[in-house]
Amino acid sequence: MMANTKQVTFDFSGQVAVVTGAARGVGRALVSAFARSGAQVVAADRDAEGLAETCEPFPHAVHPVAADVSTPQGAQHIVSAALERFGRLDICVNNAAVAPHTALLEETAEVWDRVYAVNCRGTFLMTQAAARAMIAGKHGGRIINFSSGASRRGGPGAAAYASSRAAVESFSRVAAIELAPHGILVNTVSPGLIDTQPKPLPPVMAQALGARIPNLPLARPGESDEVVNVVLFLASDAATYIDAAVVAVDGASSAGSRFSGSVVDDDIRYDWVTGRDAREEGRRFSNDG
Ligand SMILES: NC(=O)c1ccc[n+]([C@@H]2O[C@H](COP(=O)([O-])OP(=O)(O)OC[C@H]3O[C@@H](n4cnc5c(N)ncnc54)[C@H](O)[C@@H]3O)[C@@H](O)[C@H]2O)c1
Numbered sequence: 026m027m028a029n030t031k032q033v034t035f036d037f038s039g040q041v042a043v044v045t046g047a048a049r050g051v052g053r054a055l056v057s058a059f060a061r062s063g064a065q066v067v068a069a070d071r072d073a074e075g076l077a078e079t080c081e082p083f084p085h086a087v088h089p090v091a092a093d094v095s096t097p098q099g100a101q102h103i104v105s106a107a108l109e110r111f112g113r114l115d116i117c118v119n120n121a122a123v124a125p126h127t128a129l130l131e132e133t134a135e136v137w138d139r140v141y142a143v144n145c146r147g148t149f150l151m152t153q154a155a156a157r158a159m160i161a162g163k164h165g166g167r168i169i170n171f172s173s174g175a176s177r178r179g180g181p182g183a184a185a186y187a188s189s190r191a192a193v194e195s196f197s198r199v200a201a202i203e204l205a206p207h208g209i210l211v212n213t214v215s216p217g218l219i220d221t222q223p224k225p226l227p228p229v230m231a232q233a234l235g236a237r238i239p240n241l242p243l244a245r246p247g248e249s250d251e252v253v254n255v256v257l258f259l260a261s262d263a264a265t266y267i268d269a270a271v272v273a274v275d276g277a278s279s280a281g282s283r284f285s286g287s288v289v290d291d292d293i294r295y296d297w298v299t300g301r302d303a304r305e306e307g308r309r310f311s312n313d314g
Contacts, residue, residue: 028245033254035261038063041111042260043103045094045151046121048075050221054249055118058257060086065111069094069103070121094121094147104154113162116260117155118169119148122190126182137185144189145196152200156209165208167260170197172215172271174279190215194271201269210268212259217275220246242277242284 042059046052047068053075056068060083070076073091080089090106093099107114123143125136148170159166175183176191194213201211218234218241226234238246252274258264259272273279 028248028251031254032250033257035062035257037116037257037260040115041065041067041107041113042116042118043067043069043107043114043151043155044118044120045069045103045147047079047089048072049079049223051216051219051249051252052118052120053079054253055120055256056080056087057082058250058253059116062257064116067103067107067110069106071099094119094151095142097150100147100150100154103151104158108158113164114155114158114166115164116167116169117151117159118171118256118260119151120171121147122171124173124186126186127184128182129184132184140185140189141192144186145192148193149196152196152211156200156204156207159209160207165210167264168197168200168204168209168211169256169259170211170213172197172213174215174217174273174275176215177279197271198269205268210259210264212264212267212269213271214252214255214259215271215273215275215279216247216252217241217273217278218246219252219274220248240282242281244283245276247274247276 037059042064044052044055044059044066047056048070049072052070056066056079059066064086066087067090068076068080068087069090069092071091071093076089076091080087088106088110090103092102094103104114121143123140125140127136152168152170155166155168170193172194173187173190175187176194178187180187194215197211197213204211218237222230238244255272255274259267
């Protein structure tokens with residue numbers, strides 16, 4: 026099934042947005058969408074080369090900052106760049122993440138800590154630095170953090186990644202409550218499988234996805250713009266009463282697998298276990314009446 030991704034139009038003229046993880050994937054698409062919607066954007070990533078490619082089409086509206094979100098200095102540097110270059114901060118999208126997958130029995134403390142440093146500490150540090158700038162600016166703001174459908178599944182190899190994403194959902198609820206008095210809304214976007222990997226895929230990944238994709242409810246991965254549209258909505262004037270929400274952009278993959286077309290009647294399953302004949306029982310009950 027093909028995606029039918031529509032370009033949705035928003036107007037962020039006069040607003041300043043920070044996007045982390047901007048060197049590729051969803052982050053790159055976010056930078057482009059915010060810039061095309063009139064925002065001035067600080068695009069941040071630790072990959073300076075990829076970042077330069079993202080920013081190249083927007084020499085005036087987008088300011089690249091090579092920094093590591095997992096350090097206090099890196100997070101502060103990104104937020105300070107927005108204030109110094111564009112004079113204010115309205116929107117902060119904490120999209121940067123790492124997702125190494127390892128079997129639990131082989132997982133190392135070093136990799137575990139790295140995942141938490143970027144995905145959790147980075148989200149905390151960016152949220153804190155952005156919120157301080159927004160409070161000083163006295164005009165509220167929007168913070169949009171990233172989780173994953175993996176946070177609700179027991180996907181093999183995802184112990185560090187999935188739990189780090191669940192932590193972001195929990196953190197964002199606390200941040201929403203604490204920052205609401207300042208007019209700052211904090212929400213989390215939880216994507217399902219999104220097609221962001223450079224092609225060609227490594228054979229092992231192509232094989233795994235080839236088996237997984239037909240079982241997704243829509244039998245296709247999402248596209249970056251399908252996530253971007255939801256982030257822009259949450260950052261926009263259309264979403265003034267959405268706060269502390271976790272918004273799934275996953276084509277129903279957190280609800281279940283692709284419907285095969287056959288429904289198993291729960292009564293029949295029950296009869297198979299008990300050996301009773303439901304139709305007989307049904308007759309008996311209706312005769313009782
Ligand atoms: N792609 C998917 O299928 C999928 C599924 C669920 C959730 N997500 C979430 O969506 C978001 C975007 O996914 P994606 O596939 O575009 O990611 P990606 O891996 O393609 O890009 C992540 C970016 O973050 C940057 N980054 C990593 N560590 C950083 C650090 N310490 N400081 C600064 N930048 C850093 C990387 O350099 C990279 O450019 C992530 O938060 C991810 O967890 C993605």
